[in-house]
Amino acid sequence: MTISTTKAKGISVSLDLTVGHIADMVVESGGRQLKPLHRAPWVDAGETLPKDLPQGTVRLSGDFLCAPFSRSDVEDAPLHGWTANSAWDVIDSAATDGGWRAVFRLRHKVMGASVDKIFTLRDGHPFLYQEHVFSGGSGAISVAHHPMTVMKGGGRLAFSRKRFAATLADPLEPDPARGRFMLAYPARSADLAHFPAADGGTADLTQYRMEDRREDFITLVEADHGGPGWTALARQPEDDLVLVLKNPAELPITMLWLSNGGRDYAPWSGRHLGVLGIEDGRAAVGHAASIGDNWLKREGVATAFALGEGRSFSFRHVIGALPGGTPPQEIITADGQMRLSAGGATKGVPFDSAFLRIGQPVAA
Numbered sequence: 001m002t003i004s005t006t007k008a009k010g011i012s013v014s015l016d017l018t019v020g021h022i023a024d025m026v027v028e029s030g031g032r033q034l035k036p037l038h039r040a041p042w043v044d045a046g047e048t049l050p051k052d053l054p055q056g057t058v059r060l061s062g063d064f065l066c067a068p069f070s071r072s073d074v075e076d077a078p079l080h081g082w083t084a085n086s087a088w089d090v091i092d093s094a095a096t097d098g099g100w101r102a103v104f105r106l107r108h109k110v111m112g113a114s115v116d117k118i119f120t121l122r123d124g125h126p127f128l129y130q131e132h133v134f135s136g137g138s139g140a141i142s143v144a145h146h147p148m149t150v151m152k153g154g155g156r157l158a159f160s161r162k163r164f165a166a167t168l169a170d171p172l173e174p175d176p177a178r179g180r181f182m183l184a185y186p187a188r189s190a191d192l193a194h195f196p197a198a199d200g201g202t203a204d205l206t207q208y209r210m211e212d213r214r215e216d217f218i219t220l221v222e223a224d225h226g227g228p229g230w231t232a233l234a235r236q237p238e239d240d241l242v243l244v245l246k247n248p249a250e251l252p253i254t255m256l257w258l259s260n261g262g263r264d265y266a267p268w269s270g271r272h273l274g275v276l277g278i279e280d281g282r283a284a285v286g287h288a289a290s291i292g293d294n295w296l297k298r299e300g301v302a303t304a305f306a307l308g309e310g311r312s313f314s315f316r317h318v319i320g321a322l323p324g325g326t327p328p329q330e331i332i333t334a335d336g337q338m339r340l341s342a343g344g345a346t347k348g349v350p351f352d353s354a355f356l357r358i359g360q361p362v363a364a
Helices: 288-291
Strands: 004-007 011-016 022-030 031-032 087-094 099-106 112-123 126-139 143-145 149-152 153-160 162-166 214-222 229-235 238-247 253-260 275-284 304-325 330-334 337-342 345-348
Touching: 004 087, 004 345, 011 112, 011 126, 022 304, 031 153, 031 304, 099 288, 126 143, 126 288, 229 275, 238 275, 238 330, 275 304, 304 330
Parallel strands: none
Antiparallel strands: 004 011, 011 022, 022 031, 087 099, 099 112, 112 126, 126 304, 143 275, 149 275, 153 229, 162 214, 214 253, 229 238, 238 304, 253 275, 330 337, 337 345
């Protein structure tokens, strides 16, 4: 395994170059070290794993780029594409004025396109600013970030305004001999606190409860509110706040993967506990579905970017962590600050408010 670590004052991010997953992220704040991202328990255990696992599952960690998201059924590639399963090279890594910038390039091409991953860290900012750039190629590609956090005792969630939440036609683990789920499939609701549950009641998507053993997947569609899309998770025992932000024009959906002991087969084996994937994307499930007709397109939601010789596109994403476990009711980014409001109080932290390019034109 080859690790490349990027640092600035108060933050460090380590990338596993063998698969392009973030192996570790540490934010120093208030005399504490906050670690917002998850690493699967089998990654460093040295155990024998099933032989047919994709490398992205073998080394499952932190955040990675999915291109395509889920099934690679247009171009031959593993689950979530070569971006999540194969080697990246360091192209550049150097100090900037007040921080550090690192550029990584995927060795594989994706639909003929080259793919660059860019990390930017700023001194005193508790955030990883991340950009992916696709150059050349042909056809179209779905994309998603795949950050995963983990909790020891549950947490509370808050979101930017969503149009609705919806589950797919079938759950991830329909066979009770292999796993379990709690949400109804298919189902839809505009009320995230009262989503239809499999038992006929409702489930509160703003609460992550450790006693709920489950493997669930649900898509949240961003509303048109003119600001950044965001997810905030207040982890209770950790007493911190994990933040994930996007430009909704680039990544119009947020897919939540609730993985809490809901798979009984290897390598999951009931031990993948307290994990939440916060997967901002421009995708349906599977490459073919994303570039063809799908339920999100029928809702007016883009599910792929167009590739083309001589053209490029990029999208941006932010992951951060703050001390204190209170989910915000509102997040505003402006004038070099992020302002989080909850219960009548407002907290400000340094933030590159221009980074997400809110309101700027977006590639098709």
